[in-house]
Amino acid sequence: MIDAREPRRFRVRAMAAVFASALLSFRGVSADRAPQRSVETPALRLVLDGDGRRATGLANRRTNTAWLRAPSPLFRVSPPGGTAAKLRAEPLANGQVRLRLTVTNTSDAPRKVGATFPLLEGIGTGKDANDLAYCFPKSGAAVSSQPIDIRRRYSGLFPLQFMDVWHRRDGGVYLMTQDLEAHPKTFWLRKAQRPAVDFGVDHAPRMLTPGEAWALPPAVLGAHEGDWHAALAAYRRWVATWYEPAAPRKRWFGEVFNFRQEFLHPNLGLPHGAFDPKAKALRLAEMVRDDAAAFGGVDFVHVFDWSHTPAHGRVGQYDPWAYLGGVRPFRREVAKLRAAGTPVGAYLEGYLISREADVAKRHGEEWQMLTAEGKPYARFGPGYVYPCPHVPEWREYLAAACERVCRQADVDGVYVDELGFGYQYACHNTAHGHEVPSVQVREEMGLLRAVRRSLPAGKVLYTEETPVDVATQLLDGSFTYAIAGADRRNNPARVNLTRFALPSLKTFEIIRCDRPLGNDLDAVRSIFFNGEGIWLEGPLSIEKWFPPEVRRLIARTHRILREHRDAFRSNDVVPLVPTLYPGLYANRFVARDKVVWTLYNASREAVCGEALDVRHVAGAAYFDAWNGRAVTARIRNDRAVVALMVPPGDVSCLV
Numbered sequence: 001m002i003d004a005r006e007p008r009r010f011r012v013r014a015m016a017a018v019f020a021s022a023l024l025s026f027r028g029v030s031a032d033r034a035p036q037r038s039v040e041t042p043a044l045r046l047v048l049d050g051d052g053r054r055a056t057g058l059a060n061r062r063t064n065t066a067w068l069r070a071p072s073p074l075f076r077v078s079p080p081g082g083t084a085a086k087l088r089a090e091p092l093a094n095g096q097v098r099l100r101l102t103v104t105n106t107s108d109a110p111r112k113v114g115a116t117f118p119l120l121e122g123i124g125t126g127k128d129a130n131d132l133a134y135c136f137p138k139s140g141a142a143v144s145s146q147p148i149d150i151r152r153r154y155s156g157l158f159p160l161q162f163m164d165v166w167h168r169r170d171g172g173v174y175l176m177t178q179d180l181e182a183h184p185k186t187f188w189l190r191k192a193q194r195p196a197v198d199f200g201v202d203h204a205p206r207m208l209t210p211g212e213a214w215a216l217p218p219a220v221l222g223a224h225e226g227d228w229h230a231a232l233a234a235y236r237r238w239v240a241t242w243y244e245p246a247a248p249r250k251r252w253f254g255e256v257f258n259f260r261q262e263f264l265h266p267n268l269g270l271p272h273g274a275f276d277p278k279a280k281a282l283r284l285a286e287m288v289r290d291d292a293a294a295f296g297g298v299d300f301v302h303v304f305d306w307s308h309t310p311a312h313g314r315v316g317q318y319d320p321w322a323y324l325g326g327v328r329p330f331r332r333e334v335a336k337l338r339a340a341g342t343p344v345g346a347y348l349e350g351y352l353i354s355r356e357a358d359v360a361k362r363h364g365e366e367w368q369m370l371t372a373e374g375k376p377y378a379r380f381g382p383g384y385v386y387p388c389p390h391v392p393e394w395r396e397y398l399a400a401a402c403e404r405v406c407r408q409a410d411v412d413g414v415y416v417d418e419l420g421f422g423y424q425y426a427c428h429n430t431a432h433g434h435e436v437p438s439v440q441v442r443e444e445m446g447l448l449r450a451v452r453r454s455l456p457a458g459k460v461l462y463t464e465e466t467p468v469d470v471a472t473q474l475l476d477g478s479f480t481y482a483i484a485g486a487d488r489r490n491n492p493a494r495v496n497l498t499r500f501a502l503p504s505l506k507t508f509e510i511i512r513c514d515r516p517l518g519n520d521l522d523a524v525r526s527i528f529f530n531g532e533g534i535w536l537e538g539p540l541s542i543e544k545w546f547p548p549e550v551r552r553l554i555a556r557t558h559r560i561l562r563e564h565r566d567a568f569r570s571n572d573v574v575p576l577v578p579t580l581y582p583g584l585y586a587n588r589f590v591a592r593d594k595v596v597w598t599l600y601n602a603s604r605e606a607v608c609g610e611a612l613d614v615r616h617v618a619g620a621a622y623f624d625a626w627n628g629r630a631v632t633a634r635i636r637n638d639r640a641v642v643a644l645m646v647p648p649g650d651v652s653c654l655v
């Protein structure tokens with residue numbers, strides 16, 4: 001296939017370079033007489049031109065295919081003047097090539113410098129564009145061969161650190177940053193009609209003093225047979241080398257599927273919540289009993305507005321006990337719930353303090369975040385102070401409030417609202433002592449670290465969105481909008497890839513926030529397909545929030561998720577495993593003595609017949625957990641072919 005953008009002599013030269021380096025191994029001479037250097041592993045051969053700025057060849061040695069038709073820059077510094085850049089490439093024993101880039105300010109004035117690194121342009125084997133696909137693991141993921149031009153900041157929008165390009169017959173290549181310090185960066189990928197992909201990582205500009213050298217986070221390139229799963233597996237192997245939760249992950253939290261949000265006060269069109277201000281009486285446990293009957297069980301109760309009082313506002317004071325008739329009645333409700341097997345979490349806000357709170361009066365102005373225009377943030381109106389997560393006193397204040405509610409109310413954990421997205425509040429307040437603008441993902445980590453340190457190890461900590469990979473170590477779990485934000489054009493099964501990349505982190509999908517779920521059966525099916533928890537908000541007494549059909553489906557999925565909870569909280573999970581039907585998707589969850597597959601039929605045709613071809617273990621029996629009946633499998637040696645019935649748009653479950 002000819003790439004019309006590049007002149008012909010370039011293509012010839014690139015191919016000559018690959019050929020020359022193959023012959024001459026480490027040092028060679030290309031057709032244009034520039035010195036070449038080839039870095040080689042059993043998986044990959046990267047040929048660099050003389051000054052090491054460009055790749056003139058990229059070969060996947062596993063499939064014996066060439067992935068560059070023309071030279072590609074490996075990085076770009078902007079603006080380029082007044083700097084020197086040095087790229088080092090080294091082969092790794094695991095088959096990857098590691099790249100390190102250092103950019104030095106060689107001018108005699110401070111310079112603001114940005115860099116794209118790593119960078120690969122024109123990646124493909126030149127064959128049919130329809131067979132060239134990519135995995136761009138943004139929140140919700142884009143895994144497709146459709147043309148795309150996409151950028152996502154490393155944040156809740158793009159929490160992982162790799163991208164993959166593969167061809168149906170030729171295997172693929174991936175790039176991965178290996179950044180444990182949450183440097184600000186943006187992942188991007190472009191595929192137009194031609195059979196090639198450009199992808200890279202833009203690092204936010206930073207100021208370099210004269211002579212200052214900036215060592216960018218290292219990156220690796222890899223090559224593989226098969227599809228993007230190899231890149232996900234490589235990413236997971238890298239994560240395993242450093243990942244260490246700040247507090248042990250709790251098995252019971254991993255087994256929460258029906259996650260119920262409750263209110264003590266008027267909310268969502270209801271004149272009252274669980275608290276009766278006249279009688280100073282609480283009926284939280286009673287409400288949860290009704291919920292459990294409606295949804296087939298409630299595994300966790302999250303109390304949204306426990307801190308709200310008329311005198312001190314919704315959030316920030318965190319001392320509502322006098323208004324609630326003392327802490328004892330609240331503790332009694334918590335004890336009742338726990339006795340019934342339902343742990344309880346308390347809501348706190350990470351970015352807001354009500355102006356009525358004492359601390360807002362004392363520190364509001366000092367802690368307030370400022371926009372790029374130097375104005376106070378006011379996303380949710382002027383009734384709040386927006387404290388900056390960099391401010392040490394605010395970190396300590398929030399950490400102390402989290403610890404206090406766990407101790408006083410004996411709840412099982414705390415939630416910090418608005419954290420995890422990592423992009424909505426860059427702070428420009430120069431009095432705070434952080435860089436301007438602040439690096440929000442890193443400042444949130446500082447805040448969460450303080451909170452985690454204040455909490456007993458047995459308490460859970462969770463946030464509104466799944467933050468970047470390194471930050472998830474500070475959490476037990478998070479809410480996420482991954483399914484709500486997935487685009488069916490490039491993710492027909494709405495898989496939440498992060499849930500499979502970091503499986504010990506518990507996730508609860510929010511489909512619609514503060515609006516009725518209604519009869520969105522498809523959302524409930526998608527959550528089940530991903531083996532995740534569902535965030536349940538809204539009154540049972542107003543039918544549009546949870547019509548009967550959606551309640552029945554939630555109860556049905558809950559029963560199966562709970563029955564096979566050992567599989568759904570397992571670390572041995574693989575998303576989107578092969579099936580025998582186009583449009584039929586399957587995820588695999590492996591427990592000690594069983595394997596569970598969830599299935600989703602994204603096509604318009606019913607699946608009826610042999611649907612999955614799986615590894616067979618002697619003595620294994622096959623069970624259709626969705627319909628509650630045994631299924632027969634056609635066994636041949638170590639394979640079992642299983643027939644299933646899945647209507648269009650529906651899910652199933654094989655155990």
Ligand SMILES: [Zn+2]
Pocket residue numbers: 368369370388389390427428429432434438
């Ligand atoms: Zn600030």
